[in-house]
Amino acid sequence: MYGFEAMTFNIHGGYLEAIVRGHRSGLLTAADYNNLCQCETLDDIKMHLSATEYGPYLQNEPSPLHTTTIVEKCTLKLVDEYKHMLCQATEPMSTFLEYITYGHMIDNVVLIVTGTLHERDVQELLEKCHPLGMFDSIATLAVAQNMRELYRLVLVDTPLAPYFSECITSEDLDDMNIEIMRNTLYKAYLEDFYRFCQKLGGATAEIMSDLLAFEADRRAVNITINSIGTELTREDRRKLYSSFGLLYPYGHEELAICEDIDQVRGVMEKYPPYQPIFSKLSYGESQMLDKAFYEEEVKRLCLSFEQQFHYGVFFAYMRLREQEIRNLMWISECVAQNQKSRVHDSVVFIF
């Protein structure tokens, strides 16, 4: 029923959309960031944040603060908001909201598996996991020795199970194939999410396909850049690209054969939406690419709030908050290590 969301959307989604838009107005503004960037100590940051929505989460922290505490508490707020929304949601919105967390689940799985590979303590690893991507049996991941076991023991019970079909091998786990697993999973996840949004139809499909296409393209570029100079073959690299997005399929063919960053740039500059991102970078530079992509993403996410009656706002809100937490982490890290000159390097203003 494209175009008729306005008639029925509010029956189930109205309350939550109001909630999420309310949450959005609590995002830190450029003025907040300016003030935060001027902070001298972490206590100053806490003091400033106590005037924002993060106040109640930080107020009971004893004074010698650490960056991790700040980030942890801010994430806790996001998780609380997410759980509240999930509790209130009905189908299909609840499935949509769950889809948002799968990305974190993949990251957590990879984190634990790599961690155990390097013989780290499981408890320590669990603390590092993103709380949105937790599932019951996550701690048991440490038991698995290879992909097949990983799947058979643990992941078969999780929502990630269907994404695993492509990467079940009996090889022992090592850094390389864990990374390949992460990307294969992510590819399958994005494609699945994309299909799900298409199935929902209407404004949700329209907006989410745009956002997810951007995500897929960004991943494609990152995979290409990261795999330059590794033993990953072109064919394998080609397999990791998601089968949608602006670059699909011709861009992918070209990306698959790139040998250095400037070739990637050449490929990407053929696509008008990505031209401004690359035009900001000088040749041979890949450090600032992340920030440029983040900025573009934030811009797109903010735009999704311009339209009403779709689920994209939930995705956008979660992503924006995560970006905000990344910003806070960077600022606090800079403040804590007395590197204030670098504060602006990685902070992406949301408004």
Place this chain on the structure above:
Amino acid sequence: MGEGGSPSTMDLMRSEPMQLARIIIPMESSHRTISYLGDLGLFQFKDLNTGKSPFQRTFAAQIKRCGEMARKLRFFRDQMMKAGLFVSSWPSYGSEIGLDELEGKLGELEAELVEMNANTEKLQCAYNELLEYKLVLQKAGEFFHHAQSNATSQQREYGDRLLEGSMDSPLLLEQEMTTDISKQVKLGFVSGLVPRDKSVAFERILFRATRGNVFLKQDVVQQAVCDPVLGDKVEKNVFVVFYSGERAKNKVLKICDAFGANRYPFTDDIGKRHQMITEVSGKLSELKTTIDVGVLHWSTVVQSIANQYDQWNSLVKKEKSIYHTLNTLSFDVTKKCLVAEGWCPVFATSQIQKVLQKATVDSNSQVGAILEILHSKESPPTYFRTNKFTSAFQEIVDAYGVAKYREANPGLYTIVTFPFLFAVMFGDWGHGICLFLATLFLIIREKKYSSQKLGDIMEMAFGGRYVIIMMSIFSIYTGFIYNEFFSMPFELFGRSAYDCRDPSCEDATTIGMIKVRDTYPFGVDPIWHGTRSELPFLNSLKMKMSILLGVAQMNLGIILSYYNAKFFKNDINIWYQFVPQMIFLNSLFGYLSLLIIVKWCTGSQADLYHILIYMFLSPMDDLGDNQLFWGQKYLQILLLLSALVAVPWMLIPKPLLLKKQHEERHQGQTYAPLHGLDENIENERDYESHGGHEEFEFSEVLVHQLIHTIEFVLGSVSNTASYLRLWALSLAHSELSSVFYEKVLVLSWGFNSVVILIIGIIVFVFATVGVLLVMETLSAFLHALRLHWVEFQNKFYEGDGYKFDPFSFALVAEEDD
């Protein structure tokens, strides 16, 4: 309220005159000065550092300290909650304590508590571990016991079967048995506790990881167990896992870790097991006493904190607010003084000066703080000195909009008109008495209730207790007028004026009754009750009364606009707004009111609708039967003409005059002012530059005036009609109460059965309380509110001021968490 304030009786007519003051405070006495001003609570500080973010301000460090102390206090409160002590129930006593001292003390106490908590936690952890161990020993012991008895019985059975004949037993069984026996030696096992909600997943993962080569036995532990790691009560299962081989063991151990299952060593030897159980029990009782002693110590410490918690809390809050205020002050050029700016009422000047002196003396400062009065173009805040009676009424007005500075305050009139209009809709002296008694209860226990926290709804009723008691008193009064008591008529003020023509009273409903006595002295004659013509009579009475009340209140509103114009010296508003408005309203609806009164006094049967409608349609026609007094026709023509004149009078001159005024002022600006006194010149300049800044757009003013005129002309009709809600609601109220009385109480009485009567009374009481006393009160309240906000206040009230918000410790203490 203040001893220095002039005892003016007209406090509520207009808001207090305010002044902008600047206080220059020497650094050394600044803290004390602010603290004293906070005690006084009559100075509103302006933020002079709006450009600075909170942590860049001068006293950010102190605020951080206070925040840290507040955090410690919150920690203490959590501890007190844990100990089951209530915060507010402890009276605060003990000597005054300084902030630095308190900070040290809080730090010590926190460290002590944290250490104690850590110790008890450690002990508790050990205790819980032992407790779990004991459980495992007992439960797992049972498994083994069962298993052994089963095994022996099976063996016996098996032996029997062998004797009976091997034909029906499977051939492989023997082989299986033998391998079993040979492997039994290598079987290892792990026992422990796993949280119950994870037990299924635990079993599943174990099965998958070892490809089914384990044997798991679980048993439910009845009561929840304290988890040694988390410290919470968790429901758990005891499990024993049997496995074979080293690799399986590693896997099982890893899975146990992953599921947070605590493992405990265990033997299958019964003797050893019993010995271990007694050992563990002994250790448990030992630990228990240690923990008890620790907890006792902890609770005494928490108790001592609880005794002083309130005092400390309020001290910290106060200090924090003082530093927040200090942060709004700016530094003097010399950096030795702080400069505060803010608003204070004029009457408080001497009080503030006294306080400043006192602060100087108390802090042994050599230089006193200086108070200067500034002149400003800014509009000052609005401040009414209210007491506990008037504040609720003022709140009603403020909820619509805070009065402009020195504007006529409708709050004063609201005190009488609000309860009265409410009572017109709620007229029943029985209900009034119920309401009165309920509110009286609140007022009598005022002291007790004001100190404690009430629920949302209760808080609302308590806050408006004086409004409600006034409403109930007025309802009793109007109830007497309507002669309503739960819809029963009473002959309170003498006997009814009417009587039947003959003793049998047969023709009372057909021909009617005759008047035998003087008119019933007060209110409605009770004989009307229950007659066929009761409704038409009451409707006519209440409708006319509503119009009279409405016209009176609207006239009051317009008259207040006159006083406003006079006060602000705005002649244009008097002559081109107030006068035509008065003429317009009174020539139409004032005349209608006059007709009503004349009709009541003369007992004429003239049709007022007819008169009023034909006054417009054909003013020249003869009135005929409807003539009430001599010369009515000419009066009507005169009134109609004056109403017609009043409309352009309202519309046209004011914008033109404003334009002229503006042009004159504009011209005058080119000339330099020639005045003797310096201050005068300054004032004048302020005034003129103020005038000059205003943009004057003639078309805008004209449109504005057009809207105003249309609104007033149409409004005078619709507002008058709006007052008919008084009649409608009072009708609804009396009809509802008569339904409850007749259809419930009287009906149940008729059955002559005690049970039905009791049920009837219960239904009647609940209906009366729920519908009439609660819902009707609310609806009549809302309608009275609307009549005040819309019909009354739109005649004069601007309501675009802002409230005086002084720095006061009394207010700081109130805003809780």
